[in-house]
Amino acid sequence: MSYQLKKVESKSDWADFIDLPWTIYRNDSNWVPPLKIAVKDMLDTQKNPFFKHATMYPIVAYRHGKCVGRVIGVVDDNHNHFHKEKTAFFGFFEVINDQELVNLLMDEVQSWAKSKGMSVLRGPMNPSTNHECGMLVDGFDDPPTVMMTYNPPYYGALLEKWGMAKAKDMFAYNVDGSKKVSERLVSHADRLKKKSDVVIRALNSKNFDTEVEKIFEIYNDAWEDNWGFVPMEPAEFRHLAKDLKTIYDPELCLIVEVRGEIVAFGLSLPDVNQAIHKIKNGKLLPTGIFKLLWNTKGPGKKKTINRCRIITLGIKKAYRESGIGPILYTEYLKRGPSLGYPIGEASWVLEDNKPMNKALELMCGERTKVYRIYDRTL
Numbered sequence: 001m002s003y004q005l006k007k008v009e010s011k012s013d014w015a016d017f018i019d020l021p022w023t024i025y026r027n028d029s030n031w032v033p034p035l036k037i038a039v040k041d042m043l044d045t046q047k048n049p050f051f052k053h054a055t056m057y058p059i060v061a062y063r064h065g066k067c068v069g070r071v072i073g074v075v076d077d078n079h080n081h082f083h084k085e086k087t088a089f090f091g092f093f094e095v096i097n098d099q100e101l102v103n104l105l106m107d108e109v110q111s112w113a114k115s116k117g118m119s120v121l122r123g124p125m126n127p128s129t130n131h132e133c134g135m136l137v138d139g140f141d142d143p144p145t146v147m148m149t150y151n152p153p154y155y156g157a158l159l160e161k162w163g164m165a166k167a168k169d170m171f172a173y174n175v176d177g178s179k180k181v182s183e184r185l186v187s188h189a190d191r192l193k194k195k196s197d198v199v200i201r202a203l204n205s206k207n208f209d210t211e212v213e214k215i216f217e218i219y220n221d222a223w224e225d226n227w228g229f230v231p232m233e234p235a236e237f238r239h240l241a242k243d244l245k246t247i248y249d250p251e252l253c254l255i256v257e258v259r260g261e262i263v264a265f266g267l268s269l270p271d272v273n274q275a276i277h278k279i280k281n282g283k284l285l286p287t288g289i290f291k292l293l294w295n296t297k298g299p300g301k302k303k304t305i306n307r308c309r310i311i312t313l314g315i316k317k318a319y320r321e322s323g324i325g326p327i328l329y330t331e332y333l334k335r336g337p338s339l340g341y342p343i344g345e346a347s348w349v350l351e352d353n354k355p356m357n358k359a360l361e362l363m364c365g366e367r368t369k370v371y372r373i374y375d376r377t378l
Helices: 011-019 037-042 077-084 099-115 152-163 185-193 203-222 235-246 288-296 319-320 323-336 354-362
Strands: 002-007 054-064 066-076 085-095 119-124 137-139 167-175 196-204 252-256 261-268 307-315 344-348 365-376
Touching: 011 037, 011 054, 011 066, 054 077, 066 099, 066 354, 066 365, 077 085, 085 152, 099 119, 099 152, 137 152, 152 235, 152 261, 152 365, 167 288, 167 354, 185 323, 185 354, 196 323, 203 261, 203 307, 252 288, 252 323, 261 319, 261 323, 288 319, 307 323, 307 365, 319 323, 323 344, 323 354, 344 365
Parallel strands: 085 119, 307 344
Antiparallel strands: 002 054, 054 066, 066 085, 119 365, 137 365, 167 344, 167 365, 196 252, 252 261, 261 307
16 A cells, blocks of 8 residues: 655644544544643643653644654653663554554654664653553453543553563553452551551642642652652642642542651642543534533532542652552542542553552453553664
């Protein structure tokens, strides 16, 4: 087949890039259409602080004048400095089911990465581990939760045939609040809470900006040793917080204090994908905003959104052995159902994060999805 590749530059190029998923997923009932305005904001190099330290190379592919594939290459200077690597990333990968097309797209990204002096190509990252990342390789029978990826089953095989190999798997667990949790976990958490000076409270939405600054202090410290982690710049963290402010439930954003010092936090979000699923064209105007508001803030909220996504638990290094983790787990098990979210998805969890995987098993978590990060040596 004859394909033409083009670097994305013009408004019409970007329109083709953003609209392509509606071709790929037109018959897939589990796909959640992205909000086009959110994709534009993410990839706007002038608005997104991520691109103050990262370079992007977006590509689209055409056949007979129709867009049939896309991908971006990314070099993140902060990642390479922090990890002492020469790694390029690929992301926003969408293609029709054709190996020739994948080979052309990935060869182009590889050539660009080599021209930047990189020695490894990794992904998918949209555009980094601090955003959406990973390719779904198992668990295609359920729509993705908020800020999680989704793709057709054939994507992984196409990339592996091109030469990608597994770097790391990440898991998603469903935690059902109606199931009986391990008594050992509950009693352990209760004992720890009684003998310590731990106070758990919800985020104070009236002081949102101040609370965000306090959480930021914990975030980089808590995750520094995690695989793939890159410290966020203050501007990046504020940018992400501003986006999440439109959908968050303060009662699901937990802050842990010990003798007045904030030492940990837990971030969980209502699964607004259950509402966005209903905005088929990905546009908030003219009617999409009403569908979103009705299903997230209106009378139908509890009926439409009945699950949340537990995104992260961050604990300062000095307090990791203090038992705050189990206290937070059990707190979410109590709060979720009482707030109208009987089901929670814990995602993503690295395959070799033994403490977290074990804790989710004790909470009767059911592993429902597997996401994969791929590597290729250049």
